[in-house]
Amino acid sequence: MADFETLTFESADGIVTVTVNRPQKLNALNEQVQRELWAAAQRLGPDGDLAGAAVVILTGAGGKAFVAGADIKAMIDMTAIQGRDFSALGHRAFDAIEALPMPVIAAVDGFALGGGLELAMSADFIYASQASRFGQPEVNLGVIPGYGGTQRLARLVGPAKARELIYTGEMIDAAEALRIGLVAQVFPTEGFMAAVRERAALIAKRGALAVTSAKRVINAGLDVPIERGCEMERQAFGLLFGTEDRREGMSAFLERRDPQFKGR
Numbered sequence: 656m657a658d659f660e661t662l663t664f665e666s667a668d669g670i671v672t673v674t675v676n677r678p679q680k681l682n683a684l685n686e687q688v689q690r691e692l693w694a695a696a697q698r699l700g701p702d703g704d705l706a707g708a709a710v711v712i713l714t715g716a717g718g719k720a721f722v723a724g725a726d727i728k729a730m731i732d733m734t735a736i737q738g739r740d741f742s743a744l745g746h747r748a749f750d751a752i753e754a755l756p757m758p759v760i761a762a763v764d765g766f767a768l769g770g771g772l773e774l775a776m777s778a779d780f781i782y783a784s785q786a787s788r789f790g791q792p793e794v795n796l797g798v799i800p801g802y803g804g805t806q807r808l809a810r811l812v813g814p815a816k817a818r819e820l821i822y823t824g825e826m827i828d829a830a831e832a833l834r835i836g837l838v839a840q841v842f843p844t845e846g847f848m849a850a851v852r853e854r855a856a857l858i859a860k861r862g863a864l865a866v867t868s869a870k871r872v873i874n875a876g877l878d879v880p881i882e883r884g885c886e887m888e889r890q891a892f893g894l895l896f897g898t899e900d901r902r903e904g905m906s907a908f909l910e911r912r913d914p915q916f917k918g919r
């Protein structure tokens with residue numbers, strides 16, 4: 656297993672929490688963090704030592720920021736080619752996170768700006784504390800979002816709102832982020848991580864095969880015509896009838912008891 660210097664891992668009750676840990680730089684994403692995020696996705700992927708996780712929580716250390724963006728100091732002297740490669744490194748890491756089989760929740764408590772918001776958007780959804788702030792401020796630096804923000808933000812909140820956020824570079828608060836559908840829920844800042852863990856535990860209790868199947872179909876269907884997405888849904892729905900969890904879930908309902916899912 657690779658050594659990690661900018662990420663920490665905590666595993667409990669099927670929930671793995673991955674924390675970006677560069678608080679003195681508001682967890683800004685330099686090359687090392689991006690490489691380690693990719694390596695983290697390998698640990699959580701099908702062949703990794705953390706593959707058994709039911710849910711992943713992705714967060715930032717220090718209490719002030721989730722991630723304040725790509726590391727501006729690291730970018731200051733880059734050539735065009737280096738800029739493109741730096742962007743590609745982020746894309747590779749975030750694509751790997753997005754492709755993880757289990758749900759990934761971004762827990763944002765503080766600033767999620769630029770590459771930080773792009774990282775959060777590569778998760779399945781975002782939970783935010785009331786104290787959080789979101790934005791794509793890249794135009795203030797003479798660049799554009801470079802880790803998928805032009806694509807994922809437009810898909811998440813619609814092209815008009817994405818354009819407004821990206822062209823102005825302005826920050827929005829958690830309430831506005833909830834209103835536009837950027838975040839799935841906002842929790843009080845006090846006790847935020849406990850609230851996120853409670854939601855993660857709820858998902859972890861569900862049938863893992865059904866949850867991962869739903870994730871696969873939702874993601875695969877986002878960029879294809881709806882008829883193809885619905886066909887994928889029919890196939891995946893049918894396949895689940897071959898699982899023990901499907902029989903257990905339906906039997907438990909009919910027997911008026913809680914299901915005991917085994918992931919088989």
Ligand code: CAA
Nearest residue numbers: 680681683723724725726727728768769770792800801802
């Ligand atoms: N890159 C490098 N360092 C950063 C950083 C970043 N994105 N964001 C914050 N830091 C560093 C600061 O330089 C500072 O370090 P020093 O103490 O060594 O000077 C430390 O983190 C604390 O930051 P501040 O003193 O600025 O804290 P603040 O409370 O006054 O302000 C903030 C907080 C509003 C988030 C401000 O730090 C800020 O605006 N950060 C930059 C946000 C930004 O522009 N992000 C987009 C980056 S570009 C990008 O992400 C491109 C892409 O899509 C690929």
